[in-house]
Amino acid sequence: MDGAGGSAALLLLSDGRLPAGGYAHSGGLEPAVTAGRVTDMSDLERFLVGREETAGLIAAAFSAAACERSRRGELFEIPALEAELDARIPSSELRRISRELGRQLRRAMSAVHPHPHYDALGAAPHQPVVMGVAAASLDLSPRDMALAILHETNADAAAAAAKVLRVDPFDVHAILARMATRLDRLAGEAARAAQGPSADLPAPGSPLADIAAEHHRRADVRLFAS
């Protein structure tokens, strides 16, 4: 099922300036830099690619699935989707953050573009799930949604790079430009998976990112919440 929604709504949802508090997070880049695992541009590129292929793909697939279910009016599927997503995020800190960002996004979107489906989500829904529901409310397709969340995954970390690394911002965006076709491919993969059962959604892992998130929570000094 393709959404008839226009590209403008997609841009609205994927714009980092959407006031939903996302700017407080570095997508795991700050802890990776602190630990000395990302020190230069080639490290940054590997980090961003690795993140898109793991956490990015999972978020994209789950948001596409939530969009698909919301479009069909099958909200009874959402709790299973939430449980499957929990199972794919080993770090309790990252689960907490995903739910916190989800609450924030719902709080913002409920004011920006109200929809009854927001009420049907639990007390603290995961961010990709809220994104999917928001996309459906704007008549966007699951693939659109997957692309938006992949873009956001990259944009958050790339914006943080300027604050936690010594970078030339043109170099950072050159990486994003090189990754564009990868994001298109991952969005297609996520959208295809979203048509199937929740249990079969992709489950790639990145254990070091989970461990780093736990360390970051205990850090005394940090710029970003995650």
Added chain:
Amino acid sequence: MTDETKSHRALRLGVAGPVGTGKSSVIATICRQLRDEFALGVVTNDIYTDEDTRFLKSAGVLPEERIRAVETGACPHTAIRDDVTMNLMAVEDMERDFAPLDIVLVESGGDNLTATFSPALVDAQLFVLDVAGGGDVARKGGPGIARADLLVINKIDLGPHVDVDVDRMVADAEAARHGAPVLALSRHRPETVAALCDWVRAIHGSWANGSHTPIDPGPMAPHHHGPKDDHTHAHGHSHPHHHPHD
């Protein structure tokens, strides 16, 4: 249930001002003096650490669970103005968890002279300067200094040690504010603390009886102009100008 479900709404009072002027200390003073009179909560915005929260918790001015930190990703001005969602939710959560609260104090992460709270987040705000930051700061003006509901000039007991004429600084501030209230404060001078508490009581009273109108001190984005820049401001016309940038 969604997050904007209405519970008991408290007066939301913002405390803004540059780093080191004593925002946390002002909040601690308000809590210490008024905690038996009002049900209070505090939300802090932290830039690098949870230092402000730790300070307030260690000061023991409120039960620890009534002091919560928002992490702002190094953008404290964004968190109180452009993207208030995190703070709004922290305030709403606190109002719900400790209902009924009378006042929630929101401390901005210390930023520069232009960072003011959006009325979307707070009902009223006080802006804190201190004498140690220099006697000319009040004269320079800016949105918080000129239009916050109250301007506090803090640490006035330090005036003689930093060569600042406190009376002069207060007069400058009053001129910059066209007569809006300015409070010279030192926590070592009980009469000034009493005046601060009276102001909080008065603003709570006027908010509670509906006579208080939240104001927006104004846009905060600091910007730089080259010599030939003839740019257009948000109000729709261009003009040459010489306003100070901090």
